[in-house]
Amino acid sequence: MGGSGGYKTKQRDTILRYMTDHKDSHVTVNGISDYLAGQGARVGTATIYRHLDKLVEQGLVRKYTVDASTGACFQYVEPERGCHEHFHLKCEKCGRLIHLECSHVRELADHVYSEHGFRIDPLRTVFYGICRECSENGLPSDNDTREENTENE
Amino acid sequence: MGGSGGYKTKQRDTILRYMTDHKDSHVTVNGISDYLAGQGARVGTATIYRHLDKLVEQGLVRKYTVDASTGACFQYVEPERGCHEHFHLKCEKCGRLIHLECSHVRELADHVYSEHGFRIDPLRTVFYGICRECSENGLPSDNDTREENTENE
DNA sequence: CTAGTTGCAAAGAGTTTGCATGGCG
């Protein structure tokens, strides 16, 4: 493929380093932008999007969308480690996104694949529900969670 | 408080009927809007969003986001079929929605609740991945699935 | 009559694109 892939620029470096530094969390374009701005290493939003796109194509970064109005999340994927086997929990009340790294989940994924022939994509799949904090602080009576008009953001 | 749930209006009826008529496919707000406009039963976009939101809260409709720039997808959930009891798998390639009735999943939900304090909402949770048919017919070489997300739409 | 509902348009949020400038090679 033709050479390209690109020049080695300061911005590309900055973004990639940010991604590798945050490989354990999902980051948003806004988050990157703000952080870099705070570091005095301001990078234009368009540039961030363009690099992230390239990285996704190269398989170095995964992109997933939790909610249409929230914006996409990105995460660095370590080439050596292959696929990350962790899932995400999203609280419908506080909107928090929680990491779930748990052998049970991996087992489930294996089971669904071998028994049902369906290969679950862990990075795309998000479990919706109510997190511990919200179910403790939220309602005294927990008779029906769905009624709680969520302020989805 | 509230009440509601509401008045019985022509628009609500129109939208709900559209949803039940398309229970086997995922629809977008735009799709609904266009279709209704073509039928002479034009309904404002805001109204569609508002009703869909309510229907989601009531558990009659499921919402999921495939891609930020594509818009959210909605699908009617048949109350009689007890879809509240099980989970769904959504194939990212063919778009099919598969019902997963499996004790393993419930076990996982239980585990996540007892160990991680997170209560998963089966109604809203959708597992994304690739279904059996697509992974068999889809790619000639299956050395790397990750690359195959071209026509994601 | 009262309160929820509708629709339009404006406001927001996230993402993409055009274009002139700047930097890598």
Place this chain on the structure above:
DNA sequence: CGCCATGCAAACTCTTTGCAACTAG
């Protein structure tokens, strides 16, 4: 020097909100 990369702002798309008119109960 050629060509890709960068930034800014404008353009777009999807979604939400404000508000006045409307309608179900």
